[in-house]
Amino acid sequence: xxxxxxQLEPQAASHxxxxxxxxxxxxxxxxFFAGLGEKPFRARQVSQWIHQRNADTFDEMTDLSLDLRAxxxxxxxxxxxxxxxxxxxxxxxxxxxxxxxxxxxxxxxFIPEPGRGTLCISSQVGCALxxxxxxxxxxxxxxxxxCDEIIGQVAHANRNLPLRxxxxxxxxNVVFMGMGEPLANYRNLVPALELLSSDYAYGLxxxxxxxxxxxxxxxxxxxxxxxxxxxxxxxxxxxxxxxxQLVPLNRIHPIGELLDAxxxxxxxxxxRFITFEYVMLRGVNDDLQCADELVALLRxxxxxxxxIPFNPFKDNDFTxxxxxxIRQFQGRLRDQGLIATTRKTRGDDIDAACGQLAGRVRDxxxxxxxxxxxxxA
Ligand code: SAH
Ligand code: SF4
Numbered sequence: 047x048x049x050x051x052x053q054l055e056p057q058a059a060s061h062x063x064x065x066x067x068x069x070x071x072x073x074x075x076x077x078f079f080a081g082l083g084e085k086p087f088r089a090r091q092v093s094q095w096i097h098q099r100n101a102d103t104f105d106e107m108t109d110l111s112l113d114l115r116a117x118x119x120x121x122x123x124x125x126x127x128x129x130x131x132x133x134x135x136x137x138x139x140x141x142x143x144x145x146x147x148x149x150x151x152x153x154x155x156f157i158p159e160p161g162r163g164t165l166c167i168s169s170q171v172g173c174a175l176x177x178x179x180x181x182x183x184x185x186x187x188x189x190x191x192x193c194d195e196i197i198g199q200v201a202h203a204n205r206n207l208p209l210r211x212x213x214x215x216x217x218x219n220v221v222f223m224g225m226g227e228p229l230a231n232y233r234n235l236v237p238a239l240e241l242l243s244s245d246y247a248y249g250l251x252x253x254x255x256x257x258x259x260x261x262x263x264x265x266x267x268x269x270x271x272x273x274x275x276x277x278x279x280x281x282x283x284x285x286x287x288x289x290x291q292l293v294p295l296n297r298i299h300p301i302g303e304l305l306d307a308x309x310x311x312x313x314x315x316x317x318r319f320i321t322f323e324y325v326m327l328r329g330v331n332d333d334l335q336c337a338d339e340l341v342a343l344l345r346x347x348x349x350x351x352x353x354i355p356f357n358p359f360k361d362n363d364f365t366x367x368x369x370x371x372i373r374q375f376q377g378r379l380r381d382q383g384l385i386a387t388t389r390k391t392r393g394d395d396i397d398a399a400c401g402q403l404a405g406r407v408r409d410x411x412x413x414x415x416x417x418x419x420x421x422x423a
Pocket of ligand 1: 222354357
């Protein structure tokens with residue numbers, strides 16, 4: 047027998063941990079209010095207060111009865127992230143460092159552009175996948191972020207950035223390109239995507255939400271069925287021998303298997319394009335033969351290529367390809383019919399550019415996929 051609402055409340059009130067409604071998507075809020083004997087529309091009201099009207103307490107929710115507000119105050123919370131630091135780049139890019147417990151921290155970056163504002167968020171404290179060129183990977187992995195911590199990054203940005211001239215929130219696009227591999231935290235990613243796209247929360251169209259992955263094939267398949275947001279895939283090499291070195295996950299899910307999953311994903315989204323990220327590493331993956339091999343893999347497919355000039359970080363031996371090499375590589379792709387762009391480096395004066403996010407991570411992964419030996423304990 048399940049406890050009725052009256053039995054639930056005193057019991058919940060005596061516990062220290064209160065449900066953080068910040069991380070409850072609509073479906074979970076409906077269940078939460080059903081447990082309290084409240085109507086489903088309470089879920090919509092509370093969701094709009096938290097995510098659209100930036101309420102930080104239940105007392106502000108004036109269309110709820112005083113009784114319900116007091117009750118929610120006893121059994122639930124709206125727990126935002128604690129900010130450790132905020133930095134602003136000369137180009138307007140902003141970076142926040144958020145407390146993640148046990149002396150650790152994760153980062154988010156806001157990139158303002160004419161007509162849009164992109165928030166780049168983290169999904170894990172560190173990353174276990176150990177890509178050779180990534181500052182997050184070099185930190186190791188500690189834990190997954192909860193849905194409340196993922197959404198907390200968006201909630202913080204919306205509460206702290208000025209509204210756009212249209213009166214709309216500053217964040218128009220969200221990309222999971224911060225710390226961590228989002229598809230390795232699938233359980234918390236999916237409710238976060240639900241909140242980002244819900245009309246009662248952030249109301250972003252699925253085209254404005256991008257999940258970037260280094261290639262977890264089974265989760266790509268699931269995501270296509272569950273959420274169908276825009277997908278970016280970190281390819282970085284056109285052949286397995288090279289990709290095995292750069293992205294160790296390739297040894298488990300090699301290029302052929304990964305691309306098959308990508309085309310199936312695209313087919314489920316009416317063949318909307320998948321973005322293939324390709325970090326430009328001098329003398330490693332930036333010659334014209336690589337460009338031609340990339341064309342052979344992606345031509346006549348729903349694919350576009352985004353070249354990312356490598357962003358250096360401490361204790362890493364790679365160097366960025368020259369601007370001329372990147373231009374030539376991009377030209378070679380375009381000449382053969384691929385859509386190819388080069389990502390503008392933003393916020394590198396505050397270490398906010400792609401791959402530079404490191405936060406603070408206590409590595410607790412002992413067995414690593416990588417064979418570079420730098421952190422195998
Ligand atoms: N784990 C996911 C998302 C986070 S990384 C993924 O790997 O896709 C976001 C993007 O930054 C990825 O394409 C990643 O390969 C790229 N990246 C990592 N380190 C980089 C670096 N030092 N310079 C440029 N891009 C980098
Ligand atoms: Fe993890 Fe992505 Fe960095 Fe690879 S590039 S180590 S998957 S965060």
